[in-house]
Amino acid sequence: MSASAAFAAFTPQARVGFRVGDQWEPSVAADGFGHVYVLYPQYGVVPGCASCPLPSMTLVISGDNGSSWRAPRLITPPGTGEYDPQIVVDPVDRRTVYAAWVQNNKNDIVLAKSVDFGQSWSIVVAARYHDSDKPILVVRGNLVYIAFNQAQTLWVT
DSSP states (O other), X not given: OOHHHHSOOOOOOOOOSOSSSEEXXXXXXXXXXXXXXXXXXXXXXXXXOTTOOSSEEEEEEXXXXXXXXXXXXXXXXXXXXXXXXXXXXXXXXXXXXXXXXXXXXXXXXXXXXXXXXXXXXXXXXXXXXXXXXXXXXXXXXTEEEEEEEETTEEEEO
């Protein structure tokens, strides 16, 4: 099999997210209904939100397999800085979206769930550990796991 036959062609690159400030370390997922989700921390400035923490967890959604993109929006209430995004779609139902990140000076591991294609989110603090870092999110049906680093030690919740 040739290399060109092994992979689908990529579409042209599209600029997503706010056009000011800095956008770092995105996470991307796609569901079974044509939605693509990009979650990233917005640094520098959040347009229209002078009191938003920096960085702020920002979501951009496409409803047509990436052909066009909706305006970026925050998915969390204002709090403290939010870092290290993860976003996944449950492979069982192919529609429920989960996200995880660290916030509160990297003391909280946050888990968010959306059952309406990212329009609204239920958000909980999944764990509280000082100096948490790099959450990795895995979902399968009702099983939700977050692995993360805390003081050079690995944890799973």
